[in-house]
Amino acid sequence: MSIAIGCDDAAVNLKYELCNHLDKLGYKYIDYSEAPRGVSNLYADIAERVAKKVADNTHERGIIVCGTGIGVSIVANKVPGIRAALCHDVFSAVRARKSNGAQIITMGERVIGVELAKTILEAWLNAEEIDESSKPKVQRICEIEAEIHAD
Incomplete structure (x- = not known):
C-alpha cells in the first residue's frame, strides 16, 4: 500500500512520529508537507x-x-472522490474505513498524544473492507457527489 502524508507547522512532531511508525510497519509513503518553491x-x-x-x-x-485535524479534513473533503475522516479514537478510525471507505485519515497534534495516534493509525490501516451493509450508503455518498459536480 502506498500512502501520501502531510502536515502543517502545527503537527511536525506528530507527522515525524507517524512516519517512523509507518517505517516500522513496513509501509511506503511520500511526504507532501513541503510546498514546491514559490507555492503557498x-x-x-x-x-x-x-x-x-x-x-x-x-x-x-x-x-x-495539523493542530486539530479539522481544517485539513474540511479541505481534503473538497477534492472530488475523497472521503476524509477526522479520527481521534480507534472506533471512529475503524468505522471510517468499514462504514465510509475513508481513504484519508486526519488527526490533530494538539488534540491527541503520539502513542494514541499510532494506535489509531494502525487500526485504520488494518480496517480494509467496507461492511456489506455500508456499501449502499457509500454508493449514495458517491452519487450525491457526482450530482453536485454535474451541476
Missing part, C-alpha cells in the same frame, strides 16, 4: 496536495495532520 504552504494547500494524490490513485491512502 498553508494547511489548506498541504491537505489539497495529499488529497489530490489519493484522488488520482498515486496513493491508495492518505494521512494529514
